[in-house]
Amino acid sequence: MKELRAAGLFGGALVTLSGSLAKRYNKCLAMLGVKPTALKTFSIDGMGWSPELAVEKKNNYYLNTGEANVNAIIISPDQKGKAVHMPSHSFDRDVMEAVFAAYGREIRDITKDSALVLSLDQQIDAFFEPFDLLRYNEIKVTFSLLDDLDKKQMEQQAFVNLFNRANNFIDREVHEQLLNSAKKYGDLRSRKLQLEPIKLKVGSFYTRAFGGVFVFKEFINKILVFEDEKVFKAAINDTAHKVLMFHKNHDEIFEALVKNLILQKDFKRELRTPRYERIKKHVFMEHATGLEHPINEILDSHFLFKKYLNKLPIAIQKKIAGVELYYQRLIVDKNLKLEDYVDEDFVKILHRPHSSLTSEEEELVWKLLSKITPKDPVHLYWYDKEQFYNLYPQWKPGYKNWVIAKILENNKKQGA
Secondary structure, X not given: OHHHHHOOOOOOOOEEEEHHHHHHHHHHHHHOOXXXXXXXEEEEOOOOXXXXXXXXXXXXXXXXXXXXXXXXXXXXXXXXXXXXXXXXXXXXXXXXXXXXXXXXXXXXXXXXXXXXXXXXXXXXXXXXXXXXXXHOOEEEEEEEXXXXXXXXXXXXXXXXXXXXXXXXXXXXXXXXXXXXXXXXXXXXXXXXXXXXXXXXXXXXXXXXXXXXXXXXXXXXXXXEEEOOHHHHHHHOXXXXXXXXXXXXXXXXXXXXXXXXXXXXXXXXXXXXOHXXXXXXXXXXXHHOOOOOOOHHHHHHOHHHHHHHHOOOOHHHHHHHHHHHHHHHXXXXXXXXXXXXXXXXXXXXXXXXXXXXXXXHHHHHHHHHHHHHOOOXXXXXXXXOHHHHHHHHHHOOHHHHHHHHHHHHHHHHHHOO
């Protein structure tokens, strides 16, 4: 992973904690019932998740209380706008953006001497079956302050009111209570420490619960797409819910998603996209052997790519260039069938989100496509980082360099 780190693609966009901030973080972990870290210095993302602690605790989701209850920690205002590296839901980053938009000023004030623990509550204590996900309609974000600073504010205000009542200003005991509170917590009277819960509507989404499920709720039919085959097989025995269910590897899923206006297919258009070129070169990389040039040079050179492509077995050449071959011959013979020329994986890959989708729905569909056919390394990095990091070590060294260059190039185009 050292190449990714050097390029800022792994462990980047994090906030480093040490000293008093690290101690505060441990106190927040205690509030969640999580054992403190022994690390003196570590980094956190936009939700307060730390890659170093995940390794230490051997648990990527150590902040959560079960699959149904997601928590976050805000230690620093610098977490605003930072990536969410290990989300439990596809909307987790949007939730954090909403929190900072609503309470940015208050967060800057509170984190001067305290911290916040957030609960992303969907009014479901635990998920017992995948159909519980269909009831996931609203997120209520509630805030707990470290050391109950908001309650200490109320207590301090009560001391002030008592001090101002009758002749209490000469009462030494009242003086002592007020001074002790001020010495320990400072003057809390004018600070806004009472943060009202934020409620956010939830549409279609992805969750890692039940081994990973995509929930499409606002279409012609409600659709659940499962990553875990065992969970899927258990779910299809249910006949009480009107919902279409698929495992992500089922071929039928594409027809269903097209009918529900979630996917669209315009394969001729896809031929002209950079995404198609990246996919072709990824498939080439999977089959290329005996190369006399570095693979990143081959992939960046039109002439070298053609040279080595023509050295592959005919069946592999047809797999890589089958889409182009089909449309070339279709000009002469309109009766040709796509499946006779185009590899099944390419048929799946060339679908794209329907043009009618919102930006959030579009990202969700790209994430699904990346999980079904992880052949575009840029989209894999954007929409499924966990799978990207798992696959990256298996790739050829030169291809790794090429992928990093493509991600950085496309991040710049996206303004990322």
